[in-house]
Amino acid sequence: MQVLNTIDFLASPGVLLDVRSPGEYEQGHIPGAVSFPLFTNEERAQVGTCYKQEGRDAAVELGFQLAGPKFAEFIATAKQLAPNRQVRLHCWRGGMRSEAVAWVLRMAGFQGVTLKGGYKAFRNWALRTFEQPKPIVILGGMTGTGKTDVLLALREQGAQVLDLEAIASHRGSSYGSLGLPPQPTNEQFENEIAVQWASFHADSPIWIEAESKRIGTCRIPESLFQQMDRAEVLEIVRPRSERLALLVGVYGTADREALVTATERIRKRLGGLRTQQAVDLIRQGQLSEGFGIVLEYYDKTYTYDLERREVVIHPIEVAGLSADRAAVKLLEALRELQSKPIFVG
Structure with a gap:
């Protein structure tokens, strides 16, 4: 199988098979990858210990003893995942594990590519990706203004949107995890952002909700956060009554004691x-x-955060507007602002 660099590997066709152990996959993986482990967590540990104590040859022999009986199962599973027999494979460093699985699948008639440098190379690429400058517009607004719904409406209308809270599976407040799936690891959070960030065009603004550095347990990559911190803010403004109604709509069905906690x-x-x-x-x-x-606290926090940014803030009144209509108004406001030379977003 052909060996490709990260960018070409990601752009290639075929099911993406991660042949590392389940534990490695759970810690972090390339978005869209399917766990296809050559070894279990325990087997990987055995091979690693053998390598340290007895050397490479003994570790390779043990690896084949452990994985050999699984080869037929690998082929059968791969046929289900990739009926066209086109696959992409990677392990941790592009070494023996991906080579072994590639050999087995190639013998079974599969075609595809492997990742040069493995997942480690992908991680290096992902972390460098955040350093690429791109035009950002921050969507601001106090708690309860419906920023998440507006972001989704902006995306529906063709805008580039990076929804960090959706990736983090957290709404960014003390109540942020209620009703949502568990958060990803921070490593996986970074991976998901990197792939999306790389896909955005630099000639069109990217809308991102105003966030602190942490969203629950996930941390926004520093180089990306610095870009967000310098971007101008379009702040949606709603009356307090609408904000409270929107909050009740989001959390009204949540368990009362969870809200209390x-x-x-x-x-x-x-x-x-x-x-x-x-x-x-x-x-x-x-x-x-x-x-x-509760809004007494969050309003003070939000105001402090915007003042800390020391950037231009453009209030956009959206009282009584649906998320779709608010998105239209924001896009119109952005076009008007972009026509002025002072706008730097």
């Missing part, structure tokens, strides 16, 4: 008395009133 996490910042008042209201089912207290 999330509220307790900001007790030190909100204050003991106000936190208790918010908790009591939430337990009584008065979510709008309870969230109204």
Whole structure:
């Protein structure tokens, strides 16, 4: 099989098979890759120990003893995953594991490519990708203004959108994980962003929601965050009543005690008395009133973050507008701003 660099490998056709161990795959993998392990976690550890204690030849022999009986299963599974027998393979460093699986599949009539330098090369490429400067427009707005829905509407209307909260599986607040799947590892978070970032065109703005450096347990890559920090902000503005209604729409079906736990996490910042008042209201089912207290903290945090950025902020009034109509207004506002030489987004 042909050996390709990362960019050519990603652009090639065929099912992407990650032949590393399940544990390595779970820590981080190329987006879209299918776990196709040559060794289990335990077998990989055995081979590694053998290599250190007895040398390469003994480790290779042990590897074939462990993997050999699985070859027929590898071929059968690969046929299901790639009926056209076109595959892409990689291991950690483009070494013996991908070579072994490539040999087996080639004997079974498969064609494809392997990744030069393996997953390690992909990771190096991914981290360098964030250093590529591209035009960013930050979508700002206080908690409850519906920024996520507006981002989705912008994407539907053809705009380039990097939805960091969707990738992180977290809404970026104390309540951010409610109703969402578990967060990815930080490594996988970076991988997903890198592939999307590389796909964006540099001649068109990329919309990104205003975020702090951390989204739950995920950290925005520093070089990307620095670009976000320098970008101008289009801030959607809604009246408080609409914001509270949108928050109830998002969290209204959440477990009450989960909401209470999330509220307790900001007790030190909100204050003991106000936190208790918010908790009591939430337990009584008065979510709008309870969230109204919580907004006292989030509004201050948001305002502080925007002031810290020291960039131009363009307020866009979207009161009464749906996400689709708000997106249209934002795109119109951006076109108008771009016509002015002072706009740097």
